[in-house]
Amino acid sequence: MSQPIHSSAAPQFPLPFSQALRAGDFVYVSGQVGVDPVTREVVGETIEEQTLQCLRNIETILAEADLTLDHIVKINAFLSRQEDFPGYNQAYQSLMKQPFPTRTSIGCSIGSYLVEIDAIAYAVTRRGESL
Structure with a gap:
């Protein structure tokens, strides 16, 4: 069984998906885009x-489950432009600590957004901690 996780402090969209679901020891966070949670306007260019x-936005949703970015074990990222990969890596590395989560990053068309990121968090321990 899975349990929905919802944060009113994260962006709200009128689309048929859960912000996150807890399934056993894992929390699966739906893809988040770079929008302000209040205005739903894209943040920056x-x-x-x-x-x-x-x-x-992912951090806000995880906080609803008493988790942090340090609980993430897998990231999937979708970038609109191939030339943005260096900037994406720089920003990503500024927030994510080592050991880094496993990651897949793909260039694809995602409309007007430059990036969309989803995540899988392991609720039992933080990355790098022993069980």
């Missing part, structure tokens, strides 16, 4: 600004 906002 750069990949760095939007990447940081995506991760902050």
